[in-house]
Amino acid sequence: MRKSDRFLLFVAGALALLEVARLHSLHRGRERNEEVRGMASMARRLGLTDLSLATDARYARHPSQADRFAPFQDHPTSLEHFPSGTLIAPPPP
Amino acid sequence: MKRLHIPTWLERQRYLLDFTLSSLGRRKGKNLALTALYAMVVFGLASVLMYTQALRGEAMRILEGAPDVVVQRMVAGRHDLIPADRVERLSRIRGVQEARGRLWGYYYDASAKANLTFLVPEKFWGKAGEVVIGEGVARTRLAAPGEPFPVLASDGSVVILKVRETVPSPSELVSTDLVLLSEPDFRRLFGVPPDLYTDIALTVPNEKEVPMVAAKIRGQMPDSRPITRAEIARTYEAILDWRSGLVVLVLAAALLSFGIVAWDKASGLSADERREIGILKAIGWDTSEVLAVKAWEGAVISLSAFLVGLLLAYVHVFVTSAPLLTPVLKGWSTLYPSFRLTPTLNPFLVSTLFLLTVVPYTVATVVPAWRAATTDPDAVMRS
Amino acid sequence: MIRLQDVRRVFHQGRPDELVAVDGVSLHIEGAKVTVLRGPSGSGKTSLLALVGCMARPTSGRIHVGDREVTSLPEHFLAEVRRRTFGFVFQQFHLVRGLTALENVMLPAYPLGGSRKALVIRAQGLLDRFGVGSRSRARADWLSGGEAQRVAIARALVNDPQVIVADEPTAHLDSKLSAGFMDLVAALRDEGRTVVIASHDPIVHDSTVVDRVVTMRDGRIVGEEP
Numbered sequence: 001m002r003k004s005d006r007f008l009l010f011v012a013g014a015l016a017l018l019e020v021a022r023l024h025s026l027h028r029g030r031e032r033n034e035e036v037r038g039m040a041s042m043a044r045r046l047g048l049t050d051l052s053l054a055t056d057a058r059y060a061r062h063p064s065q066a067d068r069f070a071p072f073q074d075h076p077t078s079l080e081h082f083p084s085g086t087l088i089a090p091p092p093p
Numbered sequence: 094m095k096r097l098h099i100p101t102w103l104e105r106q107r108y109l110l111d112f113t114l115s116s117l118g119r120r121k122g123k124n125l126a127l128t129a130l131y132a133m134v135v136f137g138l139a140s141v142l143m144y145t146q147a148l149r150g151e152a153m154r155i156l157e158g159a160p161d162v163v164v165q166r167m168v169a170g171r172h173d174l175i176p177a178d179r180v181e182r183l184s185r186i187r188g189v190q191e192a193r194g195r196l197w198g199y200y201y202d203a204s205a206k207a208n209l210t211f212l213v214p215e216k217f218w219g220k221a222g223e224v225v226i227g228e229g230v231a232r233t234r235l236a237a238p239g240e241p242f243p244v245l246a247s248d249g250s251v252v253i254l255k256v257r258e259t260v261p262s263p264s265e266l267v268s269t270d271l272v273l274l275s276e277p278d279f280r281r282l283f284g285v286p287p288d289l290y291t292d293i294a295l296t297v298p299n300e301k302e303v304p305m306v307a308a309k310i311r312g313q314m315p316d317s318r319p320i321t322r323a324e325i326a327r328t329y330e331a332i333l334d335w336r337s338g339l340v341v342l343v344l345a346a347a348l349l350s351f352g353i354v355a356w357d358k359a360s361g362l363s364a365d366e367r368r369e370i371g372i373l374k375a376i377g378w379d380t381s382e383v384l385a386v387k388a389w390e391g392a393v394i395s396l397s398a399f400l401v402g403l404l405l406a407y408v409h410v411f412v413t414s415a416p417l418l419t420p421v422l423k424g425w426s427t428l429y430p431s432f433r434l435t436p437t438l439n440p441f442l443v444s445t446l447f448l449l450t451v452v453p454y455t456v457a458t459v460v461p462a463w464r465a466a467t468t469d470p471d472a473v474m475r476s
Numbered sequence: 477m478i479r480l481q482d483v484r485r486v487f488h489q490g491r492p493d494e495l496v497a498v499d500g501v502s503l504h505i506e507g508a509k510v511t512v513l514r515g516p517s518g519s520g521k522t523s524l525l526a527l528v529g530c531m532a533r534p535t536s537g538r539i540h541v542g543d544r545e546v547t548s549l550p551e552h553f554l555a556e557v558r559r560r561t562f563g564f565v566f567q568q569f570h571l572v573r574g575l576t577a578l579e580n581v582m583l584p585a586y587p588l589g590g591s592r593k594a595l596v597i598r599a600q601g602l603l604d605r606f607g608v609g610s611r612s613r614a615r616a617d618w619l620s621g622g623e624a625q626r627v628a629i630a631r632a633l634v635n636d637p638q639v640i641v642a643d644e645p646t647a648h649l650d651s652k653l654s655a656g657f658m659d660l661v662a663a664l665r666d667e668g669r670t671v672v673i674a675s676h677d678p679i680v681h682d683s684t685v686v687d688r689v690v691t692m693r694d695g696r697i698v699g700e701e702p
């Protein structure tokens with residue numbers, strides 16, 4: 001097969017897979033939608049304020065409820081020392 | 094002489110692509126490694142962006158169920174227990190339909206080395222001495238319904254509670270570390286006097302009155318800190334903002350260093366490449382065709398990397414629940430949620446990634462070739 | 477066929493290392509004839525060849541290819557003239573390394589964007605004609621000197637040009653292969669093509685195939701025979 005055709009075929013294949021991913025996202029999104037709705041109603045029932053993403057620090061477990069300066073308890077410019085802090089930054093002042 | 098004739102143009106581009114692929118095929122190993130490296134950078138970037146974007150989307154929807162206002166008491170700049178009589182005072186503020194004292198706190202379980210969140214629901218459906226635990230708690234403490242659940246109380250005694258049931262798994266994103274229990278059990282375990290609560294949640298039916306209510310609370314109780322639901326939402330907007338977060342920073346650095354490598358590779362046109370461009374020009378190729386070949390060269394590598402990286406990132410985040418990102422979230426904790434986020438292939442995200450990866454790389458390949466492509470074709474005869 | 481009027485080509489003009497490669501040459505190259513430019517290295521024959529082949533523009537003077545004045549054409553159109561009218565054979569053959577012999581022969585036709593099937597047949601036909609058809613899938617860097625030159629000639633002919641321009645084509649060939657090359661030149665002329673060769677190899681300019689020998693020195697024409 002001609003080289004350019006092979007490459008174009010590869011691109012077409014990748015785009016087809018991307019379309020499969022899109023269809024998957026629609027399908028799985030509907031499924032997950034129910035779960036998210038369930039979690040919203042659980043949050044309402046239990047009065048939850050935060051996602052339980054990380055449990056290693058107070059400000060990581062309940063970022064919205066933490067003291068504003070919690071990440072800097074040791075020193076105002078102390079470096080972040082919890083790994084989850086790489087994804088969960090301290091809330092803005 | 095040269096009008097744009099679409100079939101001829103297309104055929105010409107296919108020929109140029111043929112040549113580009115043959116040309117890349119000469120250093121197959123090197124070019125494949127380069128593409129793989131680039132695909133990995135795209136994969137990392139796309140994974141973080143997809144993950145945080147999906148998480149933010151779910152957080153926004155879930156937290157619509159959060160209390161309208163949470164009132165904390167601050168003592169010397171720290172969150173402290175709030176007197177129960179304030180429930181009454183807060184409920185009298187105009188716009189507040191209901192005020193409710195909440196009891197919750199953290200408990201470090203030394204045997205599982207896990208931080209748990211103990212919480213008293215408004216209406217606990219279990220009996221005294223019973224707990225309802227999140228899936229994550231069940232996993233790390235290996236406790237199943239019906240089994241004992243020992244807790245070290247604040248007075249040093251060990252209180253044996255009993256697991257009534259677990260919170261169903263699909264809600265792990267909010268419930269994984271929860272231990273739900275009755276109010277008397279909570280007060281007994283943590284030694285909280287009956288006239289104190291952790292904080293107070295308010296129901297304010299009219300959203301527009303929330304800022305006013307918050308201002309009033311600050312005025313009437315200067316040591317309090319009201320947190321509105323909008324502020325909660327803003328916190329999550331901010332922490333899951335794709336610009337923040339060291340991961341993106343690190344990846345940006347990776348992208349940058351890759352850019353430098355790519356630039357170095359592309360800009361340092363080798364003597365061979367220069368000679369080749371000379372030959373092409375000598376046998377009748379035009380400057381524009383030489384540049385088109387260079388553009389194809391950049392596009393073939395970066396487009397392949399983009400497509401492969403994007404697809405792998407989708408599978409990684411939404412089919413396999415991002416195993417490479419969880420170590421970051423897990424951090425030093427032993428208890429972490431397991432969840433599969435709502436998949437999205439956001440067109441904005443996809444096009445941003447495309448523009449960030451394919452365009453600069455292609456430009457970085459074409460620009461250095463410009464000089465070589467515009468030299469006189471007879472240069473090749475003089476060498 | 478090709479007429480040059482008082483053509484000059486100066487490199488690095490106005491700088492201390494200024495070099496006049498071609499100094500006021502007027503020459504008429506007739507169609508369907510074999511013309512050889514002879515002279516020592518540095519005499520300007522390669523530079524003149526580049527001007528004849530529209531690979532470079534003269535610093536001054538005019539060049540006509542057929543009825544067309546090409547000195548004032550923009551680069552883009554010059555490239556068009558170059559690929560439709562001329563076929564080039566270089567001293568080092570200048571095949572593109574890593575590509576197969578067949579791909580090398582096809583290269584000059586890529587910008588034209590014609591049918592690929594026809595192009596493959598044409599290119600393979602040319603390789604067959606020059607006795608290297610069996611090597612069409614071999615990479616250019618694996619070819620022997622003689623094979624490489626035949627592939628280079630096939631490449632020069634793929635767009636069916638009227639004029640073949642060759643720069644020192646026998647420099648890397650032994651006497652037998654050089655004589656073989658002149659036989660090919662004779663065949664091309666008999667097809668009605670114009671051939672212009674720059675060479676200081678006696679095998680070339682003493683060959684009976686050659687219609688005219690132009691001798692150059694210091695960028696000027698110093699002799700013509702016949």
